[in-house]
Amino acid sequence: MFEKILYPTDFSDVSRKALDYVKHLKEVGTKEVVVLHVIDIREIGSALRHSGGALDFQKVLEKFKQEAEKGTKAIQAELKKIGFDVKVRIEQGIPFTDILRVEEEEDVSITILGSHGKSCVEEMLLGSVSEKVVRKSHRPVLVIRR
Secondary structure: OOOEEEEEOOOOHHHHHHHHHHHHHHHHOOOEEEEEEEEEHHHHHHHHHHOOOOOOHHHHHHHHHHHHHHHHHHHHHHHHHHOOEEEEEEEEEOHHHHHHHHHHHOOOOEEEEEOOOOOOOOOOOOOHHHHHHHHHOOOOEEEEOO
């Protein structure tokens, strides 16, 4: 039923909880997982503004890429150990739009993501990224709560 899963992650705790659900789907025939991390270009801009011009765009971007590669490599190893085929994609952009784009490009069966990311606001029912993905996706979406 769900042969190929898209697992977007920002490495937050709730994103980690969503990974546990992904792992359990191996038992029902899931073969492949696309691990996606989107480097939010708005965060790079924010880091540059807060530095007062002391930081260089390319250096900040490279730091974000290194962190993303480290995090996705660990997830990839975990999933491969279970027997999944794993593809890692690190993109730059606006998270919800890139999640929707990759979902289509990869022709996934389902997207599994956490309800809130690192920038969550406690009072919100869903985080803004997960809420937008649920509203605009043309594929099934499983949102994992805290």
